Amino acid sequence: MSATTRMFREAAEAPRVVGTQLERNAALLAELGARLRAAPPRAVVTCARGSSDHAATFARYLIEAHTTSLTSSAAPSLSSLYDANTDMRGVLFVTISQSGQSPDLLAATELARTNGAFTVALCNTPDSPLMQLADVAVPLHAGAETSVAATKSYIATLSCVTQLVASWTQQLDLSAALAKLPVQLERARQCDWSAAVAALSDASSLFVVARGFGLAVAQEAALKLKETCGLHAEAFSSAEIKHGPMALVREDFPVLMFAQDDETRAGIEHLAAEFAARGARVLLAGARIAGVRSLPGLVAHPVIEPILTIQSFYSMANDLSVARGLDPDRPPHLNKVTETV
Numbered sequence: 439m440s441a442t443t444r445m446f447r448e449a450a451e452a453p454r455v456v457g458t459q460l461e462r463n464a465a466l467l468a469e470l471g472a473r474l475r476a477a478p479p480r481a482v483v484t485c486a487r488g489s490s491d492h493a494a495t496f497a498r499y500l501i502e503a504h505t506t507s508l509t510s511s512a513a514p515s516l517s518s519l520y521d522a523n524t525d526m527r528g529v530l531f532v533t534i535s536q537s538g539q540s541p542d543l544l545a546a547t548e549l550a551r552t553n554g555a556f557t558v559a560l561c562n563t564p565d566s567p568l569m570q571l572a573d574v575a576v577p578l579h580a581g582a583e584t585s586v587a588a589t590k591s592y593i594a595t596l597s598c599v600t601q602l603v604a605s606w607t608q609q610l611d612l613s614a615a616l617a618k619l620p621v622q623l624e625r626a627r628q629c630d631w632s633a634a635v636a637a638l639s640d641a642s643s644l645f646v647v648a649r650g651f652g653l654a655v656a657q658e659a660a661l662k663l664k665e666t667c668g669l670h671a672e673a674f675s676s677a678e679i680k681h682g683p684m685a686l687v688r689e690d691f692p693v694l695m696f697a698q699d700d701e702t703r704a705g706i707e708h709l710a711a712e713f714a715a716r717g718a719r720v721l722l723a724g725a726r727i728a729g730v731r732s733l734p735g736l737v738a739h740p741v742i743e744p745i746l747t748i749q750s751f752y753s754m755a756n757d758l759s760v761a762r763g764l765d766p767d768r769p770p771h772l773n774k775v776t777e778t779v
Contacts, residue, residue, distance in 0.1 A: 445666065445766040449589035449752040450627060451581070452632035456597045457620035459579040463601060470558070470574055470741075471605030479530035479556065482509040485546050486534040489588045489658055493560075493595040494534055496654035500741060501605045504612075512550075514542035527554035535559070536583070536591050538566025547571055560598050562591050576602070585767045587665050589752045592658060593623070596745045615739030619746075622736055626746040629734045631754035634721050637692065637731065639761050641719075643670035644692035647679060647709065649702040652724075653739055655748040656696055662752070664764040666759040676702070676709050689717035696747050697724035702722075723747055 440480040482501050484494035491511070498509040507530070516522035532701040535543055538561040548571060551557045559572035562580045569575040578598055579589040597619060604612040638644065644663070648656035656673040663671035676685055676695075687693065693713050697706040707727050711719045716728045724743060736746050759766035 442457060443756055443760070443766050444585040445587050445589060446753065446756045447748065448583055448585055449593075449756070452590040452593040452749055453620045453623040453627070455580050455590050455594050456623060457765060459573050459594055459597060460601060460616065460620070462579055463576060463598065466574075466576060467601050467605040470576075470602065471608070474530065474606045475608075478505070480528040482507045482530045482532060483512050483526075483550070483555070484509065484532050484534065485512040485514060485543055485550075487540060488516070488545065488777060489592045489594060489661060490534040490536060490574065492601060492654045492657040493592060494532070495657060496596055496744070497532065497534075497599045497603075498650065499651050499654070500599060504603055504609065512546055513634040516546075523549070524553060526550045529555045531557045531558065533559050533568060533572065534561070534595060535566075536578075536580075537561045537671060538563045538568030540615070558696045560595060561593035562594070562604075581625050586769050587662055587755075587766055593745060593749060594749075596654070600745075601743060612739065615742045618738070619742055622738055622742070622746055625748050626749040627738055627753055629736075629750040629753075630684075631733050631750055632757070633731055634694065634733055635752050635758045635761055637719055637721055638667075638669070638694075638758055641669060641692045643672075644694060645683065645687070646671055646673045646694045646696070646758050647676050647681070647706070648673075648696040648744070649676040650698070650700060650705060650728055652696045652698050652702070652744040652747070655744045655751070658748055659694065659755070660695075662755045663758075665769045666755055666764065667762055668764060679709065687713055687716055687718050690719050691716075692719045693721070695720065695722045696744065697722065698740045698743035698747075699737065723750070 486494040501509045533547045557572045558574045559568045562578040578594040580594040646656045646660045660671040660673035663669040720730045724735045726732045
């Protein structure tokens with residue numbers, strides 16, 4: 439592994455970050471969970487950009503799977519550019535950001551609050567404008583992250599979302615699984631995904647495929663492959679891949695697939711076998727089937743497995759970037775903080 443990069447070092451901090459977060463946010467999220475049980479929101483709206491928006495996808499699946507609240511993603515430009523006035527009474531509005539500074543996220547959060555929403559911020563910058571604006575400010579506790587590619591802060595967001603949902607629903611199995619996450623993240627970091635480095639070192643484009651709880655980490659993986667490895671990577675749900683994109687999967691086309699041990703797994707395995715039959719270069723994490731290169735993973739709660747998968751992926755992406763002669767800490771044309779109007 440290329441342990442000299444900031445990306446590698448910061449991803450390696452994720453187990454400690456999550457352990458700290460679970461402890462420090464326990465009382466705050468228990469109080470928030472009690473409030474949501476006492477007054478269930480009529481809907482949940484998430485608001486985010488980039489990696490944080492991928493975490494919002496994870497939040498949508500968790501909230502809709504474990505509560506009765508319809509969840510959707512806000513389009514920040516509706517408030518920052520189009521002056522839309524949406525009725526937000528009875529809505530839980532969750533803004534996710536690393537910096538807490540982006541003008542469009544601030545505008546959307548402020549308007550949502552003005553229009554009656556109960557606003558919650560998940561943010562890695564405690565003194566940011568976003569944290570001061572929200573009704574409830576939940577710190578991610580990831581600490582300083584200097585590599586442009588977010589790693590530990592993304593994992594911290596997923597664990598924070600999981601702790602929020604576990605506190606809200608009081609699901610003991612999810613809370614127990616979450617308590618094991620710091621130790622499992624350290625083990626996931628050690629998983630050997632060198633087969634993926636070898637398989638993708640000469641690639642120019644690929645698909646990243648998952649479904650359900652895993653879709654959010656497929657989106658994140660595709661973004662990181664663009665950022666750090668110069669690869670044209672696109673994320674798809676396994677349920678959507680046949681609606682057009684399948685036409686591109688020919689001989690030797692690379693496909694990276696993520697599975698978790700739930701109702702989606704059989705479909706992922708079937709699709710992986712179909713890709714392999716076409717001669718595609720298939721890499722599969724979270725399952726094993728004949729004729730497909732498997733990437734090692736850990737068995738955990740289905741909600742937790744995608745978090746472990748992205749930790750293993752980060753180590754691989756770091757090494758793949760270096761193998762392709764790039765610097766994962768300095769992607770071209772990108773800045774750490776993006777301020778979108």
